[in-house]
Amino acid sequence: MFIRTLSAVVVSVALFVEGTGLPAAAAAQESKMVVTLLGTGTPTINIRRFGFANLIQAGGLNLMIDAGRGAGIRLFQLGLPLGSVDAIFLTHFHSDHISGLPDLYATGYLGWKLLGGRSSPLQVYGPKGTSVVVEGLTKLFAADSAIRSADEGIAADGTKVIAHEFEVGVIFEKAGVRVTAFPVDHGDKIKPAVGYRVDYAGHSVVFSGDTKYDETVIRNSEGVDLLVHEFAAAPSEMASNPLYIAILDHHTAPREAGRVFAKASPKLAVYSHMGLLPGPRGLPGWDEVISQTRDTYKGPLVVGEDLMQFQIGDGAPTILMRGPEWPR
Template sequence: MSTLVQANGLNLVFDAGRGATTRLTQAGVPLGQIDGVFLTHFHSDHVNGLSDMWLSGFIPALGGREGNFDLYGPIGVKNIGDGLMQTFRNDVDVRVADAEVDPATTGIVSHEFEANRVIFDRDGVAVTMFKVQHDPNSAIEPAVGYRIDYADKSVLISGDTVPVENVIRYGTGVDVLIHEVADFQDPAALPKVYAHHTNPRQAGEIFTATRPGMAVYSHIVNGIPGRVAGIPDETLIERTRESYDGPLTVGQDLMSFQITDDEVNISQP
């Protein structure tokens, strides 16, 4: 799971799950030119691509980053950043000893914040981090979403969450609202999974309340291969249409959206 937001020359990455580094490269984004990685929570599917993104970015042949790798998010990101540096200390040490990399490019600088505030503000691009709820008992903490603003254009990323008021508060009228969703052929299957996510009817209610220029599904929890049947995109859309009639796209890897002054243009992968 990972989402790239580009604004005013900045490359901001939200979550760094499996394969994110490969996809960034496929998208033509030099690994050395990532200006910040923001985590929504610390489940492995949002974090396990982080080491690759950081480590590959300071290798001159792959990324050639100037300066450190900036990691942003709720309290706990420093633990992850420091832990990765500890884990991969030998890689850094030998590349520095071998005169392959500049040590000033190998660090992870972690920026931790409490939620519900602007946590990044550079070159006219502001990132607001807000609290969400990933499970009914709030066992999974921290859990946040993000809103990105630049030049009257805005994107909201829900993070992993059940339906929460904060997505409506921060997401009303955004150009692109990216929301997670979970559904199965049999909606009664896997009640515990349902209780940790948002179903299409609930997402539709959120889209109706916020009226984004484009609603987008990402982080689509859809069946378990060989065990629980998932649903095709058409069914996901159909079930969302029970509560929402505005613009809607089911996201795919490498799909991109360009926000212009008048509309949101979609590029298929």
């Protein structure tokens, strides 16, 4: 079963334009943006849903929003070397959003171009605290980068990481791509936490990041092409469990996410960062989550999957690729 899954991935890689990592259709039409959900999960270990991570390809750039567990593996499945990421934007510092960073950094500077090949510093953008994360990364791999520089002659600049800390607002503009950060409400003790809006060629995509229901997300998402939003849900029997109360208090319930979608009215709403908390009868079913969302939102909605890929251009976003069929 697993071999069949791998071969499905290999087949999908063959659809990509060699060396660019861009799907053939997107490479031919550069005014379009391609968004790939690299990881749609949470801290829970799940091979179908790696840690939260996203790839945006626009203006010839490969940009990432967060780098949760396994982000480098998903990039490799797309046919992209880990060194081909131009910049990473962090929403906050919970481990499920940054635990893939060490792999992206240290595999990225390996000399083998199919795997790494980065010859200039890794650019990491994020709110206050990003420089501490970056400092930790360089310390973690200080011996490795020194050894490989001396032994393998890897590019010294590729082993550098540059932290770009910001408050909020427009924090990146390059090759026609504009990235705007806005504050979100992930709870009083989890600050700073931001969401991102990426604009390119008259189109836009918003990532809520981890947040409770927040009007700021709505204000930044009105009429966008794609709104990728988180949610968390637990079975009703667990409503009084203190751990669950604490977790749910940091996230958006499906009915609230539906309100966000209804007010923002994106061309396509997408669920990612699937906060499904188990109860005595297992996980809440998707039917339940969708039906609660439908109480407040009737528009286009997709449940995200790892490696699901959207093309954003004129008209509604289209799904270029769904995730591989995982073993059950």
